[in-house]
Amino acid sequence: MNLNAFIKTAMPIAGRYKKILLVMRVTVFLLLMGLMQVSASSVAQRITLSSKNADLQDVIEQLRKQSGYNFLYIKKDVLGRAKPVTAQLNDVTIEEALNKIFTAQPLVYQIKDKTVIIKPSLDKPSVRAEQKPVTGKVKDETGETLIGVSVLIKGTKTGTVTNSEGSYTIQAEPGSVLVFSYIGYQTQEITVGTESNINVSLIAVAGGLDEVVVVAYGTQKKETVTGAISSIKTKEIKQSPAANLAVTLAGRLPGLTSIQRSGQPGRDITQLFIRGQGTVNAQSPIILVDGIERDLTYIDPNEVESVTILKDASSTAIFGVRGANGVILVTTKRGTSETPEINFVAEAGAQDFPRFISPVNAYDFATLKNLALTNDGLPAEYSSQSLKYYKTQEDPLRYANTDWRKLLIKDYSYQQRYNLNVSGASKTTKYFVNAGYLNQGGQFNTEKDLSYDPSFKLNRYNFRSNIDIQLNKNLKAFLNVAGYLEQRNSPYALGGDNPTDWIIYFMNRMPAVVPGPLTPDGQVITYSDIDHPAYGLINRSGYTQQKRSNVLATYGMEQNLDFITKGLSARAVVSFDARTVNNLEATRKYEKYIQIINPNLQGADGRDSVYYRPFNNDQNTPLSIGGGRNFETLSNFQGFINYAKTIGKHDFSGMLLYQQQNNVINNELPFKLMGLASRFTYGYNSRYFLEFNAGYNGSEQFAEGQRFGFFPAVSASWLISNESFLQNNPVVNLLKLRGSFGKVGNDRIGSRRFLYLDDIQVVGGGFSGSLGNAQTINYNLLKNAQLQWEVAKKYNLGLEMGLFNQFNLVADVFYEKRDNILRNRGTIPELNGLPISVLPPVNIGVVENKGFEVELNYKKSFNKDLSVLARVNLNYATNRQIYADEPLLPEDYAYRYRETGYRIGQMFGYQVDRYFRDANDIANSPVQNVGGHESRPGDFKYKDLNNDNLINERDMAPIGYSTVPEYQYGAAFNLTYKGFDFSVLFQGISNVSNYYSDQGVFADKNYVARHLESWTAERAASGMPINYPRISTQSNPNERPNSFFILNASYLRLKNMEIGYSLPSKWSSAIGAKRLRIYANGLNLFTWDKLPTKEFDPELTNSRDYPITRLYNFGVNFTF
CATH class of the missing domain: 2.60.40.10 (Immunoglobulins)
Structure with a gap:
């Protein structure tokens, strides 16, 4: 590492740390002043x-x-x-x-x-x-x-x-x-x-009207809410042992789709969608933790009080230019009881891979390799004698049968979590302090005697302190301090953010006939077709280590202004968030060897001699250390004016908010956001409610004069159950109709910034840097000074109904039309000297999104010992691209558009008709020119959709569904009986497809069980089942996007199950505890799906991803 460069990088970072320390000093000073005020005002x-x-x-x-x-x-x-x-x-x-x-x-x-x-x-x-x-x-x-x-x-x-x-x-x-x-x-x-x-x-009432719910920048009584909002509480969140809070939310909230794309420790990426997809650009919702933007990945679930999602325009218009994709509000816990309470949780669990690709054994590999060569008209590679030895394993040194999965993958790894929090209150002060530790191990085996640790693992420490102070009867303040320290570890492999990609790729390529993993003197064994054996990538390539740290301080004060007019108050909140990422890469080269069997030289046992030769010129080298550092700060200021007034039967409230946010990443120019937001509510006689929300925001993504926009929304509701004709009805205890309409925006329109400026580059050399001497000016991208945000117009109708004080139904239908979507032009002809790639993206895209949501709850307490809670939810969201500026393909195409009129993420491919039977069948069928490869018996016969007697890209058709599901559903059941409690959650998605390809799927270099039932003339003639086309050692027309490999990825998963027992108080008090609960739970326990093999996980998009893990977990919870 260049020391001078490191010092130059560190100097400005040190300056930023001084700013952090200054903010922390000011915060502590204000806290001390508040405590002094507490002392002075307690009387x-x-x-x-x-x-x-x-x-x-x-x-x-x-x-x-x-x-x-x-x-x-x-x-x-x-x-x-x-x-x-x-x-x-x-x-x-x-x-x-x-x-x-x-x-x-x-x-x-x-x-x-x-x-x-x-x-x-x-x-x-x-x-x-x-x-x-x-x-x-x-x-x-x-x-x-x-x-x-x-x-x-x-x-x-x-x-x-x-x-x-x-x-x-x-x-x-x-x-x-x-x-x-x-x-x-x-x-x-x-x-x-x-x-x-x-x-x-x-037991909680289904849809209790006096319940207080979280809304944007505030709370409201449930009866007054006019927007589409869903939430869950901490009890449901803690039923899942998932390390990532985003994974916990799957199946629990109607309108929210959570898809886990990896199980790697610390990198368990989860995609979140609220009411599906409305754009081809950034689709994720805004996530606010106590009003400040944060990432769900790093939040300790034990510090969370509730999670709320805001879905319609009425709920999100207050966020203006950032509200189009919905909002997730996370509220953390605060002190409540005047008696201090200490809560300690300890958990330990074991995790494994419920689904992972398993290549065939050595005998099956050799048999299939011979078959593939024969199909290609080439001689077999393995003799009948070799096949015999591979099958009998009489000579494992020369005829290996290596189980690479068992060798490289553990049966299980460990996860453990500890959490300690203290909460309480006095007459003037409330406090909640939480500390947590999470350790998650990886599933790959590593060598024990290395001088470094290349294993996959995660260690994370969380901290939070929430303090509320009543300074005097008119003034209160709060201080939130939260942060985390995290260290991720993984093999270096071939570098990059995802080493799993290469490890699993080469692992699936390595056939069982290769001995290993090491030569007798400890060198890595590989294969002629594999440059990077998985064992070497895991153990001998070095390691990477990423350390993340974060501290967030939020300070706020609220002043009662009743001396001006009753119901008036003012609130100010300032926060500072500092995040640091230190990346260390320790890399090395290592020797690789190939086993050679010499049939011309026999050993003492009379068999062919075995020796090992170097695979290439690589030599073992010491670790080379490198790395880098990223630093990010986020400062936020919010100023509120709130007003509430009741005049007879009329209730009024209003809020005006000014917000300014500044985000600095390394030494880049700041990302800035500022604007105003307002809310006005009116209620008459607890029956009729009207609400108006608006945001007026500015974003630095756009040129001057284009930066600010106004985003209004209006909503209303009628609480019919409060009408005189329905009050105290023994059957219908709640009946409410609501509706909303509004306009919201999305300024996250791509990864590039300053699209309103020309991107010009001077290239080439010249004397003294003078232009014109072998130098040229290149336009990388022309500017678009009229660039603007996306605009989503949203409509929502909702019904809420409660029956017998036990059942609660919430149903919504919604429609969204989003325009101004930023897209590249596709219908402008290329001009001389100006390729289309230089033209700027423009606000031309239009997408329509619509659907419905239904949630049904049942709660009943049968007696003091027995109670049940059941909840099911279903949401449907589908979209259609109305306009994409896509050129219309020629008339001889079966489908003349690839995007327009289809869902975002719709896949196209060839429709498989059947297998070719023989050469005569091929000769009498339309000519297949797929990828330039000649068809042979056993290959797929594709459908000639345009009837031109030729199979090519003109016959490609939409296959399956989008990569984001149309349906998402969940079903939860909870039961308590005396000291026992039981809960279970089923979660699933439907109308979703994935394209399964690459190693472990295609018959390329290695084979899986599915290939044992590939097409052969004998199998076809005998009527035996055929589950794969002709296998080959060459490129062929089969392994292409088609209806065989684009599969329905719908599934139903037993996501969580938990059983617990709370010991009688006389037992827990014997050890000084108020309460003591022991429990066991699990994550991703079982999956039902329509995939042809149970080696694929339906949530993963390709065979290289780190598999999603199954977790069995045990815990104990003490309360003192």
Whole structure:
């Protein structure tokens, strides 16, 4: 490595680290100042109030101001029943104030976090009898304790709430009924008998209207949401042992398609699509973690509270120029309970390859090689005696039968994960601190006595600290600090980002007849057709090591501005994200040898002698060290003005946001984004809701005068179940219609920047650099100063229905038309001196995308011991390219377009009719000129689609589906019984195709089991099954894109399964724990598909990819 170059590279990076340190110092200073404010203002959180015959709404407003607590209630249910309030309170706690105020009210309340939920109570007189203390714990359907659950004696105002451990104590008489209620959960009633301990398991309500859901830059009550939104909570996320959070989401959210393209540790690439594909350019959604852009790959699932996807224009218009592909919002956990809670999780698992290509043994290889040569009219390579020895293995030194898969692939590798978090709260401060460690091993065997480690493996350390501080009654602040350190390791192989590509390629080429892996003196053995044996690539080529580090600090403050007008507040958030990637490459050359058998010289045993000669001139060399460093910073500022007001039956709210983002990668010019966003909502009588969202954004991707755009959306909903004719209906507990329309954009239009500028290059030499002396000016690309973002016009209609407080149905239909898609011109004729490749891309593409989504949930708690949850979802999204500026092919083409009118990713190939039977059959069939190769008996006979008696590219037709599925579906089932819990998730995709080719598929250099049933005249004559065309050692017309190799990649997968047991509290308390749960789960356990061989994984696109792993995992969870 050049030391001077390294120092020059490091100097500006060191400067950036100074900026990071400065930001961190400022952050710590602000935190300390906040803590001082906490100390100074803690007394101010107590309540002082004097009222006489005051309206309850005014009293609640006073409590909200003094306590900082939020109040949640339905006005018509609460204010319509409320009595005037007369109270004299002096320096009391919020709990004491609430007890005093609500003593004479026909209402009950419960406290969750810092939210007070008020509901009507039944006010029936009751005859009191002798009471006794009743105690117990309240948990959810997964066994987690619930804090703040209201426990009320039915028909009275006597009640309590559960504490930080989920426990309660209440005085009740035998025969009385305890009513357990909690926001978002089904109310449960239990009659008090002779027992003094009653434990309860609550199950979440299907579609509870008082549930708070995450939306863009805020939250809303579920009843007021007018857009298309889906979300899952941490309990579902943690049921999967996947190392990548993106893998965890597969099959769980309607509208989200998750496809895993690799299983390599640290490189388990996952493609995400929201409602399919709407463009040929960047298609992935924007991912925000607590409002800041991040990558799902590096997030510890244990720090995630919820994941929400925003799908329609109403939900994403606020993101303006970046909202067209949908948005994924990740919300991390924060402190809640006033009692500190420590949670520790330890997991260990074993993973393997459920599907991997396995070449045939040595005897079958030799037999098939002879057959291929015979098919080509060439002499056989292996004699009958050789075939005998390969079959009997009497002489394994000379007639090897090497199982390269067993030699190079482990039976299993390990994965382990540890996580420790602490959360809690005081009157003014909430905190959540999390630390995690993940270790994932690779499946390839490596030598143990090397001086370096070439194995595939991943080590990742995560950290997060979320702190919320109530500085005084009108001012609060928060500080989030998160980061990770990651180290990936892999063999160097032939370099590049994906060493697996070459390792598996040459592994599948290596036949079993090659001995190995080493000569008697330890040198790598190869084969005449293989320059790079897989064993050498794994062990002797060196290694690569990538170290990634990241730190993200986000600081925000929110000021109550009620002194200006009630309901007004301001919020400011600033974040700084620094990411570093250090790449180390340690490479070396190594000797390779070929085994030679000399039939003219016999050994002592009388058999042909064996020796090894060098394959080429490579010599063993020491490691050569090189590498590089990349540095990236992302700074973001957000300023909010929020307003909320209620006037009688009318609810108003508004938000105005200014955002500016600056992204610097190494020494490149910054990527900049800035703009305004707004939201206005109106609700009438909790029945009719209207919402307007808009973004006005600017992007540096475009020329001045073209950088800013306005993206509005409007949506409305009608909550029919709140109408008088449907209220309190025993069957329909929820009925809601909603619709939206809007315009959103996409500025991610390609990897090249500054397309609005000419790309000019001076090439050639000359004296003193003077132009005209052997120098020329080349236009690489002409500018397009009118370049703009893509524009997506989206429509959505939705229905939400709840039945019997157990079933919940959500259905949406959507339509999108996206235009201004950046594409290269295809219909302009070439001009003299100006090739088409120099012409700039223009905003001419048009794509139509449409579909539907359905989700059905069933939740029921049968009794305190048994509850079930079932969820199924199905989404369908299909697209069509309306305009691609594609030249119309001549009339003699069977299909005159390759893109226009078809789905994005549609594949074309030849349609296989049957196999050619003999030479006469070939002579009487249309002439096949496929790849310039002559057809022979046993080759594919393709269909002559244009009827010109000639098979060529004019007969190519659309085959199968796109590479992105039209259908995605999932089915989850959860059951809890006493301390046991069980969950299972099935996930699948449909109407999707892949082109399977290359090593392990084609009969090239090596063979697999499928080739044993290839075409021969004998098999054809006897009617035996034929599963492959004639094999050959030469190029042929068969191994081309056609309907034989373009296969239906639809599948149904048992994605996750988990079974757990929570020990009784008396057992866990014996070791000082509040709760102790043990569990086992699995990932990618079984797959059903339509592929002709079970060696292919339907999610992978070619045979070189690192296979997707199956994981068996065991864990224990302690809570203290």
